[in-house]
Amino acid sequence: MIESQKTINVLVDDIDKDDGFVSNVIKGGTEVLVGTTPLIFKDYDFNYVPSYFVKETKNWIYPIVILNSTFISLLIANSSSRTDVLSIIPNKVYQEYKKNKGHIVLVLYEPINDEDIKLLVKTVETNPRYKNLLFMTIHYIDSPNFFMFSVTENELFNFEVNGFKYNIRSTDELFKQENKEKSINLLIDKIDIEKGCIPNLLGDERHLGKLKPIFNGYKLNCIPSYFADNTEEWYYPIVLSHLFIFNESQIPPFRSLVPKPVRRAIEAGRGKFLFIMVEAMTIEMIEYIEMIVLHRGILTREQESAFIFITPHIIDHPNFYTADLNVDTVLYKDTEVADQNISDESIRKFCCFLGNYHERYIRGLAVVALEKSNLLDQGFVSLKNNGKDFKNKLDTTLLNTKHMQILSRVTEQKNTKLDFTSFDKVYSMLDIKDTLDRSLFNFVIEGSYDRPIPRVYNDPAGEVVHITEKTYRNIIYKKPFIILGQPRQLEFLHKLGYKTFSPIINESYDLNEDSAERFYLVMKEVKRLCSKSKEELIEMFKQVDDVLNYNYNLYFSKQLELRDELIRRVKNE
Secondary structure, eight states: OOOSSOEEEEEESEEETTTEEEOSSSTTOHHHHHHHHHHHTTTOEEEEEEGGGGGGOOSEEEEEEEOSTHHHHHHSOOTTOSSSHHHHSOHHHHHHHHTTSEEEEEEEOSOOOHHHHHHHHHHHHHOGGGTTEEEEESSOOOSTTEEEEETTTTEEEOTTOTTOSSOOOOHHHHOOOOOOOOEEEEEESEEETTTEEEOSTTOOGGGGGGHHHHTTTSEEEEEEGGGGGGOOSEEEEEEESOOGGGOTTSSSOHHHHSOHHHHHHHHTTSEEEEEEEOSOOOHHHHHIIIIIITTSSSSOHHHHTTEEEEESSOOOSTTEEEOOTTTHHHHHSOSSOOSSOOTTOOOEEEEEEETTGGGOHHHHHHHHHHHHTTOGGGEEEEEGGGGTTHHHHOOOTTOOHHHHHHHHHHHTOTTOOSOOOOGGGSBSOOOHHHHHHTEEEEEEEOSOOOSSOOTTSSOGGGGSOOOOHHHHHHHHTTOOEEEESSTTHHHHHHHTTOOOOTTTSOOGGGGOOOHHHHHHHHHHHHHHHHTSOHHHHHHHHGGGHHHHHHHHHHHHHHHHHHHHHHHHHHTTO
């Protein structure tokens, strides 16, 4: 049964963020596409869908406007042709067309001579590939795939018009309205026919998929931003690792980067900006957002509520939400691909993922400490290229004499050198889930360590306490952990409501502000745990099962709370 509100999904390859439609396949037919489609499907509303989403779309048409009759012989050929219309449409559309999921509609806007009509009809009727090709012409053509419309009279002789010799399918038969489901609207500037959604503004393409876990349980409607004025309750997502787009001296500035339809709709209260910060921010960046962007007259109070941020930090502002959006990779797939099989290995005491060990001096110290303390055989440790580039690539910018003295204390060896040679005792890469399953605890080397960090260093965000997926993954996989990272990272977790493992694990290291001493305390605890047998560790960690289950449930409840809050905000409830 068709509802009173009848809708047709119109697939469009390209919708410009400022100019709107761009005609499919053949350029130059944009005005005809916009002006003629309502004539052809009178009394229907149109839902324009980027053709990339054809697989997820039901009851669609893919219109092609042919302005010049000479194109007909080129586009519609015999069955052996490889250059017909079906060969030049997007492959995704063609595959769904073959499954009878939709129709390709060719709009022949100009008159055709009798000979061309006969050839066209014969070709279509004898080629089974063309059974779902529909032709809209200004001629009356006695064939089931051909329909007549009048441009001059501004009306359509529709599918049910008397006079056709065949039982022509009606619009109601061709198109049925989709079932409504829980969904959230996302405005996207560019949706490529092959790649899909391109990040808005200057966002990082690698991180666009982070929108999925944010709105877990909801269907994401990716709508071209051109329709911002005609769409209610949406987010315009901007995924960033930095905030230079807010610099008003930047060329082009933020305001000019945002499409005009989006800006107008924001002012009208139809939607909101959603900034997703995938990397940690400096204090200056946080203050800039809070004090400058939100409060310096750049925005009105009403506009301020339209700027929503998700960051790895705890920020005391109603428009900021705390979440780590790098952890989503371990929810859906393993973040690293195993190139060395550990399936035959028994359980080991710990694991330590140090693929990019060379980027931080503290990781190099940890590698050497594990080697010189004879702990590598007791754990699964990953180092890029098995650590063979240790001497050449390790960043030692912040390494000082005290660190080396502490390293000697940890290894209980005088004048321990910063060197690594146990290439055969580590793995190049490790499957995260499998490795965690086979380890009793995780020795986490967090992304940032020193605080404060001199401006010469490449990790200024280390000034602000935060945690990353390196820690969160343990919550998801219910694994006890020790963190070698910034001071007060465990305190950060506690503020978020999570529990940790004291007194089973000595966590006094968390409060030590001295980077060298904190390294010593962490390594001392790792060594203490590794001095115990596997059986002893198993019994010890049974005592924290309640903590692991509590954290696991809290993590996913927080994900749901974030989702529900964002939906409430966009709906202005």
